[in-house]
Amino acid sequence: MANTLDPALYQTERWVISSYQFSVPPGKYTVILKFAEIYWTSAGRRLFNTSINGTQVLTNFDIVAAQGQLSLRLINRSL
Numbered sequence: 001m002a003n004t005l006d007p008a009l010y011q012t013e014r015w016v017i018s019s020y021q022f023s024v025p026p027g028k029y030t031v032i033l034k035f036a037e038i039y040w041t042s043a044g045r046r047l048f049n050t051s052i053n054g055t056q057v058l059t060n061f062d063i064v065a066a067q068g069q070l071s072l073r074l075i076n077r078s079l
Contacts, residue, residue, distance in 0.1 A: 009034065010036050010038075013038065031052060033050065033058075035048070035061075035063045036063070037063040037064055037067075040064060041064065042064060043062050043064045043065040044062060044064075044065070045064070046062070046063065046064075047060045047061060047062050048060075048061040048062075048063075049061070
């Protein structure tokens with residue numbers, strides 16, 4: 001995948017994922033979410049809700065709407 005400093009990260013894709021869960025030691029963290037939309041080309045087709053420690057931090061996040069109409073949509077969100 002072009003236009004990224006980490007092309008290996010985008011060599012695979014996930015379908016129908018309802019959740020990810022990670023166990024980490026207590027502490028303060030910066031969470032960086034990386035999104036790529038490689039299928040849909042119009043807004044409203046794929047939306048994400050994201051919660052961290054039970055707090056919703058993204059609601060109906062739309063990669064295409066956030067990035068605009070580019071052939072490649074890569075989004076980084078720091079939370």
